Amino acid sequence: MDPTQFETHPSRYRHWKLSLAGDTATLVMAVDGDHPHRAGYELKLNSYDLAVDIELAAAIQRLRFEHPEVKVVVITAELDRVFCSGANIYMLGQSSHSFKVNFCKFTNETRLYLEDASASSGLASLCACKGSTAGGGYELALACDEAMLVDDGNSAVSFPETPLLAVLPGTGGLTRLVDKRKVRRDRADVFCTTAEGIKGKRARDWGLVDHVVSRSKWDEAVAERARALAAKQTVVRGPAVALSELAPKITDRAITYRHVEIAIDPGARTANLVIQGPEAAPPAELGDPRGGPGLADVWALRAFRELDNALLRLRFDLPDIGVVTVRTSGDPELVVAHDEALAKSATGFAREVRLLQRRVLKRFDNTARSFYAVADRGDACFAGCLLELALGADRFYMRIDKDGAIAAATSAANEGFMTMSSGLSRLDARFYGDPDRAQKVLARGSEGPIPSEEAEELGIATIAADDIDFEDELRIAIEERASLSPDALTGMEQSLRFVGPETLETKIFGRLSAWQNWIFTRANSTGEHGALTLYGQPERPQFQWKRT
């Protein structure tokens, strides 16, 4: 296992330069071409790969927690005529299907987090594209609140993916064009098949960007728009809390954090993910607008950051693991106490922690592995925010014990804040079409822990079984699941997990990504004579013409 470097620190950024001035942060994309994520390609012309995007995601996260005074982030570049040329094509061409799909998923999440920072945390974004803005570069601009393009007679925004590479703009671009920016669909069609893109006044008139500005007025216009965006923000964040290092211990059989561990069984292609609940009551600082030293390592933040990191490692570093049992351990009352303290706290920090939990839980929903939540020991701790894991899992197995110690517990975390991508809470998704049943669970939960048998009756547990049957039933279920085709399971889980309304977010993961995955497997893109394969070579792609 050659673990991916997901953790970074501003002092170690290679590809981005972060500067701060009052309420404005500037993130300058300055990709270090010689330091790609994996050897084998050069990151020319501000093209990006996973390493570049990990830094971007980390920077946005740090701005939310560590720099509450920042109200707008300006994303720009320092190359002369290029803002960003998108995901690196050679990297894509060399990558396995599984990596490509997971890379796209991660970059999609990062862009959604930019939008979440604006929508939920009063951290707006302005993409200042002073040069050509292609593919994933333009998709980054689409994820910002405003996009500004230099009007120099040359710089264009473009989606060359379909005409040049026989793939799709895979980072939400197609969806955001028509659904978010409301570009007319026939114009979007012209734009997406015009490799050289669209520039100047037409780019603005078609709604592809918000502003086109000459070079001479550029800096002034960027500053003005940044000020205007900052002035609109009303959410108060803070106190500032520095994010501590996670530094998991990684071996061939386990990834171990302070509160989280994944134990791996490579032969069975299974893993056991365990999340430990808090060991103490929430610190008083959680409600204090001045903050305090205990906040950086407060359980609700630390445990979910660890879980987030573990999910990413599962996706990228453990591709063969098909089934993951999710267990919890600890004192349910303490989890509930942390949830309630966060929900009651009026500080921006507490809200940030809840928003982070919400994002991590969405990452969980969107991880293409079979998750079985398992409550089989007396110390099981599926309470509040950890109960969300059981509700988000494909199944929830509960052992019935005589003393009722194995139970589920609800808290403020289950009442609607922790929405899935669909906008539904996990309880509402579980009882889709019958919201009274979700309310019934919450009402029952407010009276105390819900033992296994009752949890099954209420519809929280998929299967509750007594001592005699439980182990066999679970073991067989895991073995059976691990024996099924991972491709079919991914498609099945995607269809069953995201019941109910569709949003821009579910469209990106459910529709756009599914088409892109399909296209990635087709000879026209990745075959021997495919366009992605042959990019940069003199040979022209040869297509199979059958339409499907």
Next chain:
Amino acid sequence: MDPTQFETHPSRYRHWKLSLAGDTATLVMAVDGDHPHRAGYELKLNSYDLAVDIELAAAIQRLRFEHPEVKVVVITAELDRVFCSGANIYMLGQSSHSFKVNFCKFTNETRLYLEDASASSGLASLCACKGSTAGGGYELALACDEAMLVDDGNSAVSFPETPLLAVLPGTGGLTRLVDKRKVRRDRADVFCTTAEGIKGKRARDWGLVDHVVSRSKWDEAVAERARALAAKQTVVRGPAVALSELAPKITDRAITYRHVEIAIDPGARTANLVIQGPEAAPPAELGDPRGGPGLADVWALRAFRELDNALLRLRFDLPDIGVVTVRTSGDPELVVAHDEALAKSATGFAREVRLLQRRVLKRFDNTARSFYAVADRGDACFAGCLLELALGADRFYMRIDKDGAIAAATSAANEGFMTMSSGLSRLDARFYGDPDRAQKVLARGSEGPIPSEEAEELGIATIAADDIDFEDELRIAIEERASLSPDALTGMEQSLRFVGPETLETKIFGRLSAWQNWIFTRANSTGEHGALTLYGQPERPQFQWKRT
């Protein structure tokens, strides 16, 4: 070209037996195993293929037009212990990717038409499953208003696709389970991975079927539920109109109907689809509840039935054709007159014609070809229901002529009835997020024809160009489009066409189908050692385990 037999007649049904008794129709699935759609497999155990589904679709259509007295259709089978075992696996295993995808699309449309007949035409459906109901068989049941399963200790409903074949239930099953029937997602997960399915009381308790009934009470229960469903219907249909034969003339270069023609250029991989407008005013019978002999061949019905047939031939018989120009010819005022007469008529027949037009236009939206609508001659006739084709096309090219004869015209057909799968009208989808612009077009249209230049300003035309530029611009646009990868175009068009809200219908075509397409291309299903490939053989499939 070996043309597909899309036209049939009750007197020629091979695979279904239709009987009528008062307000109840019974469709008995009795698949003739020796007459598959293509040679090479046998249709055992009421498994189906395209030929079987063409008859089903035709029967539902005929019930709507020819038997307005029918208020409920009972779908059942006459085999002893089997209702239906789903799409034939050997057929799928032998089919090209393109055929598989188009087969699934057609069967999905047929099932949506069953639901449409119930929702819009007062023709309810009851699936009476007196035996094992697997895969596509159960998906057919899910598309009915009610599903009844025999309780004989043996017969189950099941989705064996994922566990046995490494593919998905591809005819809306996953979506309908959770979104329509609201089966709890974790139970749906158990169900979809349990090859043998679920029977008896549990099938009802989980919401998989509405009724479980013993053999002894079966006939009585079916009759009772049919009566109850019929009693709920309040829509009055009729007068009855027999559907005439279309009998297109098919050559290597053209498919020609009375009002519709597709001319094919195999070398360029393009086609030109021309729809002729009506030659006369709508007949007076259109408003007469007693009907009349002119109705069977009334333009609005005949032309759209021909268009429907042409679209299916394009999908199945002309897979290499990538770009289709859509032209119209005739008198726009007559099209508008037909649209208005249909909209004003109080007869059920007139409503049925509009519903058919709506379904055909949805079929157009869902056809994976690039459509460029072209108005380049003085007799162009993009009016009312034919303007919908221009609004549904990927682009609309209009030539600017001096006398303004080339124009777009609106009618009652553009005002909201002809919804896309998303539930939006094509005008609202075009101006998504800005409904005032759609209203502006309708207001302007009510004053008379909208010449090309003005149509471009209003946002109806993608490109309006004068004589000098028009031909070159269009020619280059077609050549460029035809040179692009058909896979990427399919994914791109799917993402841009279906802007806005998602529905069960768009989920089925946009999400579920995209995942299924992807899975169909993966080695785990269709590779040498894939489960679909090896079905029925002693060898066990070998899977690649990487999760994506």
